Amino acid sequence: MNNIKTLVIHPYIKTSRRDKDLLLNEAICLAEAIELRCIFSTSVGIDRVNPKAYFKSGYVSYLKEKAIELDIKLLFINTNLTPIQQRNLETDINCKIIDRTGLILEIFGSRARSNEGKLSVSLASLQFQKSRLVRSWTHLERQRGGAGFMGGPGEKQIESDRRQLTEKINKLKKKIKKIDKIRNIQRYRRVKNKLPVISLVGYTNSGKSTLFNLITKSSVLSKNMLFASLDSTIRNGYVKGFNFAFIDTVGFIRDLPTTLIDAFKSTLDEIINSDLILHIRDVTDSQFLMHKNEVLKILEEIGINRDDKRIIEVINKVDLIENKVNFHNLIDKSSVLISARDGKGIDSLKTKILKCFENYDLKSVLN
Ligand SMILES: Nc1nc2c(ncn2[C@@H]2O[C@H](COP(=O)(O)OP(=O)(O)OP(=O)(O)O)[C@@H](O)[C@H]2O)c(=O)[nH]1
Ligand SMILES: [Mg+2]
Incomplete structure (x- = not known):
């Protein structure tokens, strides 16, 4: 399913001060994260959103010409479209359209490995469909394993009505609740064993899994790709002879679809x-x-204040910038600088971790 010829468009409101080139680049990385072949990409400034087709008709015609000229099979528009806008664009341009939430859902769908991860993505997809109900990429009908929105069973439009969707959603919620219970039991055990829990959070591709692997001697997928690892993983890790439970969590991204935050609530609860x-x-x-x-x-959305005392900033990949720029004025004094790749600073990080648990009855493996 990969290698689909794709056109990537990053629309921005002209008055916005966000850096359009960087956002276009992020959009291309998102497309590549699901192995779409980006043939052409551009950002486009708009004065205001056209409620019918997002863009003005002149730009829609331009997109149509481009799609024909380059034999484009999919158009990724890096914003959230309404169902009407999506349908009108598809009809006018005669090409599949996917928006930002749709693409992120696809990436998550192709990455989820654990039972809970898969169920959560399915739930998010169903909730997304229910919110539009015009058409969908039928996430549940197709066999999982990549961008299934072109050809094959994925092509089939979902016929279920809102009620059927609600039924499916409720069933999924029940299943997830069961897993939640198990999770709670595990959490209880950890508390009972007095094993302190340390979560790794951060923007996607910041190096969470690399650090996690280093500390817990695991082999979670770490790759230069957005959302390389999606399922949260929990493993024991030792910090100077003391035992901790470490959690590698899903990466964050700007405007993470709320359906996904909802669906991953139980995973994210681990962070709380x-x-x-x-x-x-x-x-x-x-x-x-x-x-x-x-x-x-996003942490605030799940109930963790930005000045929560439990948060430690870990500045990673310092091996790439040493002696190059003065970045120290950009970071808090309390941050720890590390390279998860070559291990630099890990000792200071561990010292800092232990300091946070000074008043804690830690379990030493040396005893
Ligand atoms: N040079 C350098 N590269 C690093 C370092 N830490 C991680 N990387 C690289 O950065 C990329 C992303 O690392 P991951 O550990 O997969 O990042 P992540 O935060 O888990 O990303 P997602 O799971 O996609 O959210 C990989 O190519 C890593 O090899 C580091 O300290 N130095
Ligand atoms: Mg990761």
């Missing part, structure tokens, strides 16, 4: 219950400050 939250930040990220805010915003 953590004793410590490592906020992993990529020092080479050109949107270093904006992405910090996006992460803090």
